[in-house]
Amino acid sequence: MTDSAPFDPSAVGARSNPKRVSWNARDCMLYALGVGAGVDDLAYTTNNTKGVEQRMVPTMPVTLGVDFSVLKRAGKFDWAKLLHAEQRVEILADIPVAGEAEAVTEITEMWDKGKAALIVARTTGTALDGTTLWRSSAGLFIRGVGGWGGERGPAGTEEAAEPTTGPTKTVTYTTRPDQALIYRLSGDYNPLHSDPAFAARAGLDKPILHGLCTFGFAGRAVLEVAGPDRTLAAMSARFAGPVWPGDTLDVDLSQPDEHTVRFDMRGRDGKEVLTGGVATLRRRDTTATP
Structure with a gap:
C-alpha cells in the first residue's frame, strides 16, 4: 500500500x-x-x-x-x-x-x-x-x-557548474548545541529538528539542524568576504548532507569577480553539507543614518 x-x-x-x-x-x-x-x-x-x-x-x-x-x-x-x-x-x-x-x-x-x-x-x-x-x-x-x-x-544550475577561480578563504563557525531550537522560532517547527523520538524514527541519533539554517550561516560567510559596502542580490546552493547542532561549519569561498562569490560548506568529519553555492552581490545603500 x-x-x-x-x-x-x-x-x-x-x-x-x-x-x-x-x-x-x-x-x-x-x-x-x-x-x-x-x-x-x-x-x-x-x-x-x-x-x-x-x-x-x-x-x-x-x-x-x-x-x-x-x-x-x-x-x-x-x-x-x-x-x-x-x-x-x-x-x-x-x-x-x-x-x-x-x-x-x-x-x-x-x-x-x-x-x-x-x-x-x-x-x-x-x-x-x-x-x-x-x-x-x-x-x-x-x-x-x-x-x-x-x-x-538539469543535473544542476549552470552557475554552479562554472569553475571556481580567484582567491580562496575559509570562514569557520561553531554552531550552538541549541542552534535548531533558536532557528525554529523563525517559523520552521518540523519536529525533525527538535524531537529526539521523531529524529530516531527517521534513523538519526538526534535532531539535525535545519538546512535553511546552514544556508543562513553560508550567507553570513559570503557577507564577510564581500565587505561592508556589499550585500546579497541573490544566493543559491544545494544541500548535500546533514548538520547536527554543535557541529563546526567550514565555508570555503572564492571571489572570481567583484559581483560574485562561490562557496561550499563542510560539516562533521569534513563532509560536504552545501555544494555549488553561488552568491551575486550588489552595492549596499550606506547613506541612511540611524
Missing part, C-alpha cells in the same frame, strides 16, 4: 492563495541569532545600538510566506519522503526591518527522476505598494512520485 502516485505535470504554474505576512525588528534579530550572528554582528542582532542602523540578514526572506500546500496540486505523496534538495533566494529591493507583504508560492518546475520527482516551488513576496521584494525558490526531491514520462531536467 502506498500514499504516493506519479505527479501530474500540468501542476506547473499552480499557485497558492495569497498570504499576508509581516515582520518586525524582533523577528529580524531572532532570525539573526538563529543563523549564528551575535555580539560581533550588532547591526543584525540589536535595534538600539548607538551609531548602528539595524538591518535584516539578507537570507531571511526564505522564512517568509512559504506555502508548500500548493504541492498537493501535483498529486498525492508521502510528506516523509520529501527532502529539501536546493535553495535560491533573490532580494529584489531593499527590505525594511519592519514591514508587510503579500506572498504567493507557485510550482515553477517539475522534473521526472524515475522513482522520484524534483519540484521547484517559488515564493514571491510583494510589498503592499506593488514592489516585488524577494523571490525564494526551493528545490524539493520527493521519492515515489516520478514515472509520468517527463524530462529528467
